[in-house]
Structures are given as structure tokens and as C-alpha cells.
Amino acid sequence: MSHQSDLIASDILAYLKQHENKDMLRFITCGNVDDGKSTLIGRLLHDSKLIFEDQLAAIQKDSQKYNTTDQEIDLALLVDGLQAEREQGITIDVAYRYFSTDKRKFIIADCPGHEQYTRNMATGASTCDLAIILIDARYGVQTQTRRHSNIVSLLGIQHVVVAVNKMDLVDFAEARFDEIRREYLAFTQELNIADVRFVPISALRGDNVVNASDKTPWYGGETLMQLLESVEVNRDAQLDAFRLPVQYVNRPNLDFRGFCGTIAAGHIVPGDEVIALPSGKSSKVKAIVTYEGEQAAAFAGQAITLTLEDEIDVSRGDLLVRACDVQPTVAQAFSAHVVWMNEAPLLVGKEYQFKLGGKSVYGRVSRIEHRIDVNTLDKASADSLQLNEIALVTIETNAPVVFDPYTACRGTGNFIIIDRLSNATAGAGMIVAAAESHGVSGEADELARLRAFELELNALVRKHFPHWETLDIAAIYKR
Missing domain, CATH: 2.40.30.10 (Translation factors)
Structure with a gap:
């Protein structure tokens, strides 16, 4: 595999330490149906030599069975694992894959393109730092391209790589690539996406995915893999203030009470004054405890346990913030x-x-x-x-x-x-x-609440007493 080194044979602990210290990039692939999202992921893994021999043999066998690529190996089968996905040649559920190169670790979320699976796409994008939006060079910007770009913007993803796929089907025409680039940039002017990059590729043939293609001499940019390895995402966080949502109160004995959670933003050191919200009670950090023992500091993304100098009331669901920071x-x-x-x-x-x-x-x-x-x-x-x-x-x-x-x-x-x-x-x-509280008052709002209650009540009636008639509570209220 491409991330292996001589350390594996000589010093496995040093290799694991080196691997542990690489930064992580989470990204999604999205776009219209049949734009080649799963094929692209398969190509990334294949050309980076990240597929085991038994995996390759299995998808070669399945490629002949399903015959979706004219007897060529169908790399999409690496991520389309559901039977229904393979039969229909589409992605239905989000598929996650992990791989690593010499420079970075990656987690890929392969998201479905069909409109009815938009919720699956939103789920996959919710934890990602970057989105690869595929566009079929023959058809340009489609409905799902706009839909997924809007969701990417709403979910706060700041980096988008637009992969114009199937360039081999338009003879690698520079004019077509530029036309799609202009069309996409015009659409995204109203979206909150800070960094948009474009790369012409052929996922099926491998052009500009991992290795540069000699068929696009007019393109002087990086390959898709080079973009993924070099994009800077560590500075995307807008908030530097400390935020620790309390997920668990750890009380193993009378001498220890710690507040566990994963730091959502900022950093903390012993001695910092913290406030528990919404109660507003304050104390100072006595110690930062992790699996490795007490720490001198902790940063965003770390799972920690905080102990405080004072016995203030902090419960699951509270938020610990630093007193000197901007308050939520x-x-x-x-x-x-x-x-x-x-x-x-x-x-x-x-x-x-x-x-x-x-x-x-x-x-x-x-x-x-x-x-x-x-x-x-x-x-x-x-x-x-x-x-x-x-x-x-x-x-x-x-x-x-x-x-x-x-x-x-x-x-x-x-x-x-x-x-x-x-x-x-x-x-x-x-x-x-x-926001300002609108309250739930007036006849219209009261009817809305009654209608909601009616739907819940009638669902229970149909479940347990199917022979009973359903109730129209709102009509009764009006009378």
C-alpha cells in the first residue's frame, strides 16, 4: 500500500506513531445520479495501491456478473456493497471508506445522488471538511448538483472540489470544461463556500485522479489526489472560544467527580476559570484527565474529563465554557x-x-x-x-x-x-x-397544536383499535 514504509519491518511502534500523527481529512463525494461518484472512490483506492488482492479479485468477479462497464473492472463495486445498489447500479446508502497516504489520512463518505436519498447525503456531509462534487461533462450542472451544493453550503463545508468527470466522452475538450466552470461559479455566487477548485477527470480511465493525464495538456493544476493531500482545513474553525458539551458525569468514588465530553472548540488548561451553562455557576479547572493520564492542556477534538476545584452542579447536557471567552x-x-x-x-x-x-x-x-x-x-x-x-x-x-x-x-x-x-x-x-418567541397563542396557533395532537392520537387509534373511527379534533374545537 502507498502509505507503507520500511518502518513496518524495522520498527512497527515508530510506524504506528508516525501514522497516528498524520492529520485527518473527511470528505464526501456527491452529485447527480450516474456521475461516477463510486467509480471515482474506487479509482482513488486502486491507483493509490490501496486495494488488497482478494478485494480486487472479488470485484473483478462481480464486474463480470453485473456487467456495468462493458466487461471492464467496475471499481464502483468497492463501495456499492448493497445487493440493490449492485443490481441497479446506483448508490442508496452512505458508504464510508478509510485510507491513508504518506501525507494524510482520509475518511470518504460516498453519498447517493437520487433526490429521495437527500437525507442520506446530508447525514454523510455533516462531519466532513471537504466535498467533491462530480459533474458529468456531457450534461453540465444538473438539479442534484445544485441541491447538493446548497446542502454543502448549509452544512458549513468551506472547501469544494468540482470534478468534471467523463471528460473522455467529450474528447477532453477544454472549452467544455471552461463552460461548466463558468456555469457552476455563477450558481454558487449566492452560497457560502469559500474555496472552490476545478479538475477535469475520467474516473473510469484514471485521468487526473491520482496520476496526471497527458490528454489534458491545457490543464496545469493539481490532480484530484494532490488537491486532497494539500488542502488546508485546520484553520476552518471560526470559534476559538472553549466549548465542552458535558456528555457524562463520571463519579467512580467519593473522591472523584469529573465531567466528560469531547471539546467542540478552543482549548483549556488547568487553572482556567470555567462557567457551567445554563446555570451560570463558575469554578476553576483542577485537572484534565484522559486515558493517558493528566494533561497540561487539551484542544478541540479531544475527548477529556475535567475535574473542578469547587462542587458546583454540572449535569449531562450542560456546556462548560471559559469565563474569559466569548459566551454562547x-x-x-x-x-x-x-x-x-x-x-x-x-x-x-x-x-x-x-x-x-x-x-x-x-x-x-x-x-x-x-x-x-x-x-x-x-x-x-x-x-x-x-x-x-x-x-x-x-x-x-x-x-x-x-x-x-x-x-x-x-x-x-x-x-x-x-x-x-x-x-x-x-x-x-x-x-x-x-429568535424572538412567537408564543403559541391565538386561534390559528391553537388549531395547529390540536391538529398535531390529532395526528398522533389517531396514529395510536389505528395501531391499537383499527375498527374505531378517527377523530377530527380541530373540527370539534371549531364547533
Whole structure:
């Protein structure tokens, strides 16, 4: 494999240490159906010599069985592992693959292109630093290209590599590449994407994926692999303030009480004064404890346990912040972009469970400000959200929550919405800012709450008493 070295044979511990200290890049591949996302990942692994011999033999056998590439080896089968994916030649669920080169470690999320799997794509993109958006050179910017670019922007991904694929089918024409480049840049002017790069490739043939192609002498840029190895993502974090969402209170005996979690932003050292929110109680850090023992400092991304000098009340779901830093917002109402992921629609006034970090609270969407057409970026009014739709909404919770804007800190600016009846994850959200409470008053709002209650009640009636008639509570209320 390309990341192996002589240290494996001579000093395995030194090799593992060297491998451990490489930085990590998480990226996704997305785009329209049949743009070649899975093939591209297979090509990256194949040309980097990161496929084992038994894997290669297996996909050679399956390539003959499914015959999706005219008897050539189908590298997409490396990530399309579901039976339905192989039969249809599409990606349905997010597939993750790990590999490493001499310069960096990578985790790839291969995301589906079909519109009905938009929620899968949003899930895969939520933890990524970079997105590879594939565009078929024959068709240019498509509906799903716009949809995925908008989701990438909403999820705060700052780096996009536009891979113009299947250049071999347009004779590697520079004019076609430039045309697609201009079309994509015109579309993304309204999006919050700081770094956009373009590379002409043929994933099936391997041109400009790992090795430079002699068929594109007009392209003087880096190959796709070189871009992935060199892009700088360590400076993307907007927030330098310390944020530790408390995930667990560790009390193994009477002499130890620690607060466990993964640092979402900033750093901490013993002696720093911290504040527990939302209570506002303060203390100083006594020690930073990890698996390796006590540490002199801890930084974003590390899982740690903090012990404090004073016995203040800190519970799971609280947020520990440094007293000298910019403080997060504590509120019971906020605006957020929501990606709806449930077959049942989002209803204004219906009570849902909202999970922000380790804290779970009940609340409701009090207003849908506008629904976003991800194909055109147009905004339209709406009174509900259907599966895969995106909107800006106002949410009100029954208890105070602590948060930062998602653009400032992902770890304290995101949340999920849980349906109380089915306990299923119904949506995902990115907080924009605190909002004014609209309240739940007036006949229209009261009817919205009753309608939401009616849907839940009738679902239970149909489940346990199928011969009973369903109730129209809102009609009863009007009478």
C-alpha cells in the first residue's frame, strides 16, 4: 500500500506513531445520479495501491456478473456493497471508506445522488471538511448538483472540489470544461463556500485522479489526489472560544467527580476559570484527565474529563465554557435551517424532542419562515415540510438551551429533531441565531397544536383499535 514504509519491518511502534500523527481529512463525494461518484472512490483506492488482492479479485468477479462497464473492472463495486445498489447500479446508502497516504489520512463518505436519498447525503456531509462534487461533462450542472451544493453550503463545508468527470466522452475538450466552470461559479455566487477548485477527470480511465493525464495538456493544476493531500482545513474553525458539551458525569468514588465530553472548540488548561451553562455557576479547572493520564492542556477534538476545584452542579447536557471567552447564547427560541428526514411531515405547533449535544429538551416549530428551493435557491412560504425539504424555521423549547451559530461552531450549533411517537430522527438542524418567541397563542396557533395532537392520537387509534373511527379534533374545537 502507498502509505507503507520500511518502518513496518524495522520498527512497527515508530510506524504506528508516525501514522497516528498524520492529520485527518473527511470528505464526501456527491452529485447527480450516474456521475461516477463510486467509480471515482474506487479509482482513488486502486491507483493509490490501496486495494488488497482478494478485494480486487472479488470485484473483478462481480464486474463480470453485473456487467456495468462493458466487461471492464467496475471499481464502483468497492463501495456499492448493497445487493440493490449492485443490481441497479446506483448508490442508496452512505458508504464510508478509510485510507491513508504518506501525507494524510482520509475518511470518504460516498453519498447517493437520487433526490429521495437527500437525507442520506446530508447525514454523510455533516462531519466532513471537504466535498467533491462530480459533474458529468456531457450534461453540465444538473438539479442534484445544485441541491447538493446548497446542502454543502448549509452544512458549513468551506472547501469544494468540482470534478468534471467523463471528460473522455467529450474528447477532453477544454472549452467544455471552461463552460461548466463558468456555469457552476455563477450558481454558487449566492452560497457560502469559500474555496472552490476545478479538475477535469475520467474516473473510469484514471485521468487526473491520482496520476496526471497527458490528454489534458491545457490543464496545469493539481490532480484530484494532490488537491486532497494539500488542502488546508485546520484553520476552518471560526470559534476559538472553549466549548465542552458535558456528555457524562463520571463519579467512580467519593473522591472523584469529573465531567466528560469531547471539546467542540478552543482549548483549556488547568487553572482556567470555567462557567457551567445554563446555570451560570463558575469554578476553576483542577485537572484534565484522559486515558493517558493528566494533561497540561487539551484542544478541540479531544475527548477529556475535567475535574473542578469547587462542587458546583454540572449535569449531562450542560456546556462548560471559559469565563474569559466569548459566551454562547442561552435562549428558549432560535432560528435554524432544518433538513426534514421523515416520511411524516413537519407540523407547526407539534411537540418534538430536540437534542443539542448531550441535552434533550421538548419544544415545537412555532413558525416556518420560508422553504428553500434548493434547485433555484428561491424562498417560498410554507405551513409544513415534506421529506427532503429544507426551510428556515423558528423553534421554541420548553427549557433554556445553550448554543452558538452553526457557522461559528458546528459542535454547539447543530441539533436533531426526534419524533416523540416513533422515537425516530425526523430532522437535522443548523442554528442561525437566537429568535424572538412567537408564543403559541391565538386561534390559528391553537388549531395547529390540536391538529398535531390529532395526528398522533389517531396514529395510536389505528395501531391499537383499527375498527374505531378517527377523530377530527380541530373540527370539534371549531364547533
